[in-house]
Amino acid sequence: MAAVADGADAGAEVLVRVEKLEKTYRTARGELRLFQGLDLTVKTGEMVAIVGQSGTGKSTLLHILGALDRASAGRVYCASTDVDRLSERDAATFRNREIGYVWQFHYLLPEFSALENVAMPLLARGVRKREALEVAGSWLREVGLEERSDHRPGELSGGEQQRVALARALVNHPRLLLADEPTGDLDEGTSERVFELLERLHRTHGLTSILVTHNLELAARCTRALRLESGRLVALHGKPKLEIHSRPAV
Numbered sequence: 001m002a003a004v005a006d007g008a009d010a011g012a013e014v015l016v017r018v019e020k021l022e023k024t025y026r027t028a029r030g031e032l033r034l035f036q037g038l039d040l041t042v043k044t045g046e047m048v049a050i051v052g053q054s055g056t057g058k059s060t061l062l063h064i065l066g067a068l069d070r071a072s073a074g075r076v077y078c079a080s081t082d083v084d085r086l087s088e089r090d091a092a093t094f095r096n097r098e099i100g101y102v103w104q105f106h107y108l109l110p111e112f113s114a115l116e117n118v119a120m121p122l123l124a125r126g127v128r129k130r131e132a133l134e135v136a137g138s139w140l141r142e143v144g145l146e147e148r149s150d151h152r153p154g155e156l157s158g159g160e161q162q163r164v165a166l167a168r169a170l171v172n173h174p175r176l177l178l179a180d181e182p183t184g185d186l187d188e189g190t191s192e193r194v195f196e197l198l199e200r201l202h203r204t205h206g207l208t209s210i211l212v213t214h215n216l217e218l219a220a221r222c223t224r225a226l227r228l229e230s231g232r233l234v235a236l237h238g239k240p241k242l243e244i245h246s247r248p249a250v
Helices: 058-065 088-098 114-124 129-142 158-170 188-204
Strands: 014-027 030-043 047-051 073-078 099-102 176-180 208-212 224-229 232-235
Touching: 014 058, 014 208, 030 058, 030 073, 030 208, 030 232, 047 058, 058 073, 058 176, 058 208, 088 099, 099 158, 114 129, 114 158, 129 158, 158 176, 158 188, 188 208
Parallel strands: 047 208, 047 224, 099 176, 176 208
Antiparallel strands: 014 030, 014 073, 224 232
């Protein structure tokens, strides 16, 4: 393993830059430090996988990149924005316009249809309902669920729910997609199909993607695979040989 390096395309724009990141929590047993001078550079068009044992802070890192949490020290630049300096209101606007999120659990609203769920980020931006539903419908076609648009989440399979969640994440055309164990709740076959869809959307829509996964075989298919350990990121080289079992992440 080696220290983290930049992406392979030296001419690409840097979309994410993290410098000397630190994150600490106060617990009953004292101070818990997750990151110790963590650095990360992600260039436009990369798909970067982050792996690591439970409790190392993989999910927390995604939260900080997406302005859902704040670092204790260091700087975070994402999509031409100094994330550390955003007010709560500006952070919400930044998340809606620049970041797409996919989590291990889909977090779809059960009382709304698949179409309405996908349209939610557009409606939050003030897009008129008719236009929002039209755009949402095009994204459901993109993920192969046009015929399921009027179904509620409880009427969809796990793989279908995650496809709807992916469409919702991308409906605002974000510059950066953050995915936290996007296939973690799915069986092997469904996991493969969802990951293939994610790969295709990443490629055809010119996304930059950072995903946390316990599946090292999927991680190896990304532009780069990094392991979070001892508060820092290190590059993985070669074909992975061991599986990191999925557990609740920090």
